């Protein structure tokens with residue numbers, strides 16, 4: 391299994407509750423992710439629209455865009471073997487009510503409020519991880535990190 395970087399975001403619904411944020415931070419560490427970078431930030435509506443452009447036109451788009459710009463978020467660059475899939479698995483299904491039914495131990499099942507306010511984001515492919523990491527961390531260079539830092543993860 392290959393070491394991957396992924397972009398994980400704790401969304402405004404969870405950051406609004408310090409104890410939930412703390413629990414999610416601990417969850418990251420407990421699941422063998424290495425935190426490569428993290429920062430707190432607030433989006434303007436334009437950032438939200440740009441990030442979720444692929445969903446423009448969907449019935450939930452306006453709601454999603456407004457929600458993601460409604461308060462502080464925490465973004466992480468996480469590293470782990472097969473990290474993209476592992477983080478998506480830990481988050482659980484997009485839809486909170488489905489998550490509660492099918493995968494009750496996941497982050498979205500435990501903390502998600504609605505299908506829109508679903509607590510966390512994770513990149514869904516190597517390409518989107520690369521794009522999303524540079525969206526949130528414009529100064530971070532994935533290739534350079536892989537070249538310089540990746541060997542230290544090998545035993």
Ligand code: DAT
Nearest residue numbers: 450454483484505506507508510511512514
């Ligand atoms: P994911 O976040 O699991 O990658 P996605 O990319 O399909 O899911 O959608 C992006 C976000 O849009 C999702 O986290 C929450 C919102 N969303 C998606 N489908 C929705 C729906 N049916 N109702 C309300 N919000 C939705």
Ligand code: MG
Nearest residue numbers: 511512513514
């Ligand atoms: Mg997605």
